[in-house]
Amino acid sequence: MSGLESLYQELILDHAKNRRGFGLADPGAHSATVHQRNPVCGDEITLRVDVDGGRVASVSWEGAGCSISQASASMLVALLDEDGGDDGMPTADAETLIAKFREALRSRGQIPLDEETFGDAAALSGVSKYTARVKCAMLAWVALEEGLRQA
């Protein structure tokens, strides 16, 4: 069961249970609210991003889905919080992160996610071997990408 355990690392199950950023914040002055859905499995997310002076001021979300999709959303919020500091991460940096995340997840296990860059989300590396689950892990990230475009 090593495949399964690398997919569902402790950290993932923890995030899926204790979801960072869960519960939509009140909309700010420059916020966008995005709804994303995985038509294959029905996972859903509503994500709200607040942009302030070219920085990601806050991200909050609601949604239902498998532990991968829930953990991934939670880890994304944690990453933005930790790397963004008090002012929030520059939107350009967030966009780069999302692109790298996508690239790694689509790499079928070829490109690992490093902890330095992705924090807890690096635990999602195992997902890239399960092509059917890549969309679950991407859901929140795609929602943020779309939100940054709109905000």
Added chain:
Amino acid sequence: MSGLESLYQELILDHAKNRRGFGLADPGAHSATVHQRNPVCGDEITLRVDVDGGRVASVSWEGAGCSISQASASMLVALLDEDGGDDGMPTADAETLIAKFREALRSRGQIPLDEETFGDAAALSGVSKYTARVKCAMLAWVALEEGLRQA
């Protein structure tokens, strides 16, 4: 080429060239005119039958199609002429003939057509081995069957 020669016997090619009953007669008092078509190959026939006192008084036809369909119509007219005598064949006998003809043609070579009963049309025995051609040979006979029903 024995298969081909048994299918296209001299007699068949003769009938296909010199078609008995070709050219529609004027409609009689109790006549029916029937149009039949083979959608697969486009063979067509218009057949007119005149019934008088429970007998087939006359049959005439027009149409275009392969030599099998043309010969078969011609042979049918010849058979009715010869077996019917001056008064024409009783319609019940004609119906029986048609049924037997159908049975033989659908028999995949199992039931031959005897000359005694079918006259020149017995030469069509070979058709029953060519399932794709059975409809060609049946065309005029089906038209007559329908005509007898209507007249």
Added chain:
Amino acid sequence: MTLPFDVAAVRAEFPILGTEIDGRPLVYLDSAATSQKPRQVLDAERDFLETANAAVHRGAHFLAAEATELFEDARAAVADFVGGTPEQLVWTSGATAGLNLVAGSLGYAGRLREGDEIVVTEAEHHANLIPWQELAARTGARLRHIPVHDDGTLDMAAAEGLIGERTKVVAFPHVSNVLGIVNPVAELVALARSVGALTVLDACQSAPHLRLDLPASGVDLAVFSGHKIFGPYAIGGLWGRDEVLDALPPFTTGGSMITTVTLEKAEFLPPPQRFEAGTQPVSQAIALAAAVRWFGALDRDAAHAHEAALERRLREGLRSIDGIRLLGDTDAADRVALQAFDVEGVHAHDVGQFLDSRGVAVRVGHHCAQPLHRRFGLTASVRASAAIHTTEDEVDTFLDAVSGVRGFFGVTA
């Protein structure tokens, strides 16, 4: 007394059942999604393509005649499998295509108007729901539905109230692909007949399990998919009563379904050809005939007893595991060996992944039945579905794996 069913002999015909997943034998419990295909079916299609392939109904040449015969023999075999005649059996590309054909043709025929009603059930697969929604939207007809009780059975009292003078069509599944319950066909037909409504049966999930006699069932039209009855993809059947098919105009048009065509206008052949525009799924028809011949030649009573035992083991086994909620858990109706369920605290997708790591293939998601899931307060469920080749050991492997799910995901009672 029936002999015990020889499941080992049956399994030997399915090459894919020998697959190993991560060193564990594959336990394929996803037959309701698509069935695996026995060697007979694969061989029949390949033999045809290697020795007799040609366009049917069109050529005078040897191969064409051979192909045409095999193709029409196949129609007769598949028609016979559902109790019908060859003239009543229309080839489609699958059940979805068959249902769209019926709904689309009724629309083109102007058979529905504003104020008319179409009745379906709450347990519909999307294939037997959306085409009716679209037809309703195009014609102004109203789409209504028979609700489902908590135990998964249809609310027949409600059905009686719903089916009335305005009802023009009653469409329902023989067996829902989520609930596994055999619906009361005779009662629904009686209700529909009493008001002169057309009945349309979705037989997708009954055909792989029950003996069908569609003419005797009283329904007017019925559909099924080849790939769910051990046959190929891309083929299915629409069965209809002679007079019902006869009254329907074509839904799609093209070659091989016409008599005379001018640049202005076309005249159409009688059924079934009227509904079969274009080159037909020839090799698939021949393979599907091989499937139903193979399946039909099994001892069906013994096979049915085998499946009934699987069904009980599956349902009772799941019931005895903590935190499992069954969809359609009833002893009050016949069932097929198919069970959907929810694992409290674990998302269906995660359950499926866990089972996969044990070699067990199940289906997770809404199974194309979102309204039914919503009715049970879910967006997704896990579904295990057996076929004639499933063993009791496989069911046990599955149950054992399910028992481990909540522990693995750290959900405590």
Added chain:
Amino acid sequence: MTLPFDVAAVRAEFPILGTEIDGRPLVYLDSAATSQKPRQVLDAERDFLETANAAVHRGAHFLAAEATELFEDARAAVADFVGGTPEQLVWTSGATAGLNLVAGSLGYAGRLREGDEIVVTEAEHHANLIPWQELAARTGARLRHIPVHDDGTLDMAAAEGLIGERTKVVAFPHVSNVLGIVNPVAELVALARSVGALTVLDACQSAPHLRLDLPASGVDLAVFSGHKIFGPYAIGGLWGRDEVLDALPPFTTGGSMITTVTLEKAEFLPPPQRFEAGTQPVSQAIALAAAVRWFGALDRDAAHAHEAALERRLREGLRSIDGIRLLGDTDAADRVALQAFDVEGVHAHDVGQFLDSRGVAVRVGHHCAQPLHRRFGLTASVRASAAIHTTEDEVDTFLDAVSGVRGFFGVTA
């Protein structure tokens, strides 16, 4: 310089080409009706069914993931074969289904009204004619046609006059299945574009012979059939420009093409899924991908030269036989190796039967093009059509047999 094309190596891949008919080797000249399938195609489908078969796009389990990947790879391969992207490639059950999808969807979308015009050609296969007749009848639009010259080429002067402000759709064959002539796509597209009309290309008879680059061709939509390009029955492709597909509503509905479904209403996925209701032809898609990969990997220049030589031999050979009249006999246009003809004094059906006795399989009848036959004063013709595996010797065997036809049937000059 291109190497001579190795037709023997190609033939070796087709098991059926070794068939004997009455002791004579089969000469298969009916590829335009349906092509034979190379081993690669048969193997790809069987391998899939024996090792990876499962419902796609729906399961979390191992086989389902594997099947989904193979299925979507197949889409990419087939899209690439016609120059498009995977998002532009809709699976259909064949060209007829694709054309019905387009016409039906335009109808549902209300894109045609009374007074609008649809333009086709006089050389249409029924599949690209009757769906437009039906659409015209349902919407009040008028169906018009571009006539064909005596030599089989399109009357482009007439086309210029016909295609005007009222024209909403121009549908035409890339290559007619009777005439074998390559139509002037660029000119027709230019005419249609100048009035903002949609162009629909029937690429059934070009896809097995010409290199297609649909995006570059300028057409808006195009269809083709798998069974004519060395692939399986029951699958085909509809290619469309992104914005064109995007603007079309679904034609058929059901599972796998939706996002959210309630009992009242459904929301649909973007193309191509929007047009792919129900279980898709999964194993056929994989086999079709194998077909186009196999075909695409041949030296296409050498292959084209080989086919061009066959075409000349076929046409010139027939021309030199007494009492033969060719349909579409022109040097003024590109052609594919396909020739229909009439034998004076002998019905096409009899010609076909005679050729069959020599092992030569041709097609006889109206070839689903009744209006075109009527235009040439015929109800039926004989058609010989070659494929990449046809040899010059086979063409000679055919020609030799044709020379004997009139003698056998006692027709004298």
